[in-house]
Amino acid sequence: MSEWIREPLHDGWAQTLRADETLFDSATEHQRLRVFENARFGRILTLDDVVQTTEGDNFIYHEMMTHVPILAHGAAKRVCIVGGGDGGMAREVLRHSSVEQVTMVEIDAGVVEFSKRYLPMLSQGAFEDPRLDLVIADGADFMRNAEGEEFDVIIIDSTDPIGPGEVLFTDTFYGHAKRAMAAGGIMVTQNGVPFMQGDELTGTMRAFQALFDDATCYLATIPTYAGGPMAFGWGTDSTARSVSLCELQERFAKSGLEPDYYTPDVHQAAFALPGYVQKLIP
Ligand code: SAM
Numbered sequence: 001m002s003e004w005i006r007e008p009l010h011d012g013w014a015q016t017l018r019a020d021e022t023l024f025d026s027a028t029e030h031q032r033l034r035v036f037e038n039a040r041f042g043r044i045l046t047l048d049d050v051v052q053t054t055e056g057d058n059f060i061y062h063e064m065m066t067h068v069p070i071l072a073h074g075a076a077k078r079v080c081i082v083g084g085g086d087g088g089m090a091r092e093v094l095r096h097s098s099v100e101q102v103t104m105v106e107i108d109a110g111v112v113e114f115s116k117r118y119l120p121m122l123s124q125g126a127f128e129d130p131r132l133d134l135v136i137a138d139g140a141d142f143m144r145n146a147e148g149e150e151f152d153v154i155i156i157d158s159t160d161p162i163g164p165g166e167v168l169f170t171d172t173f174y175g176h177a178k179r180a181m182a183a184g185g186i187m188v189t190q191n192g193v194p195f196m197q198g199d200e201l202t203g204t205m206r207a208f209q210a211l212f213d214d215a216t217c218y219l220a221t222i223p224t225y226a227g228g229p230m231a232f233g234w235g236t237d238s239t240a241r242s243v244s245l246c247e248l249q250e251r252f253a254k255s256g257l258e259p260d261y262y263t264p265d266v267h268q269a270a271f272a273l274p275g276y277v278q279k280l281i282p
């Protein structure tokens with residue numbers, strides 16, 4: 001029997017998704033995890049009833065959080081993913097042959113375990129790649145002790161700032177993460193849908209402005225993160241954001257990537273912000 005699942009994320013507004021078949025529904029040590037089949041999006045993973053990823057539209061999110069910073073950087077060897085338990089982010093990072101080592105810090109072993117079993121199309125073998133080092137730990141604890149690491153790119157693929165993900169939106173966490181970056185490093189964050197969660201973006205931008213020479217966000221529209229485009233925080237002391245289109249096209253051609261969303265033109269255009277988003281940046 002199918003069941004409609006209501007996502008309780010925003011005050012006064014909700015999206016509902018039909019679970020045509022529930023493949024898994026149980027509490028992990030940290031959160032309620034469900035995997036279900038939906039006619040439009042394929043398999044969907046929710047944590048505490050909030051959509052984390054879907055088979056159908058995850059490519060937009062994962063491509064934009066990986067190829068944008070990695071191609072803007074131009075020579076990223078060491079990448080850290082905080083969160084990312086479904087493996088989709090690692091999948092896209094590992095497509096870059098320049099990347100020699102990926103450290104993925106996920107708090108919930110249950111997410112990894114069940115994603116491998118019920119959502120193998122998300123990770124596509126990423127967990128077996130010898131370049132991936134999976135650390136089961138709180139990302140905030142990891143970054144507190146990560147001084148001396150030299151990550152070229154840090155990707156914060158967190159849940160929303162409720163429950164275990166809350167610490168990943170604090171100034172202290174961002175400050176510790178910055179200490180773990182190599183010179184020229186880039187940090188990107190998932191910052192929710194600004195039309196619905198404007199405070200989330202404002203908070204991260206305020207913290208980034210205090211930490212980085214270049215602090216902004218870029219956008220992409222992901223159907224199941226409903227309510228308008230999603231914002232990704234961008235922080236770096238480098239000038240990587242102003243890489244020319246010509247240079248990006250060259251790097252992209254060399255990468256051999258065949259993405260379904262990312263293109264160098266989309267990369268550049270994603271940093272064009274509508275007025276209501278600009279106003280959320282202090
Ligand atoms: N993009 C999704 C969204 O916002 O809907 C989130 C993707 S999901 C892979 C986020 C992951 O972050 C989950 O697997 C969750 O367990 C993990 N996570 C939450 N809090 C964390 C923390 N403090 N440290 C490390 N991982 C955390």
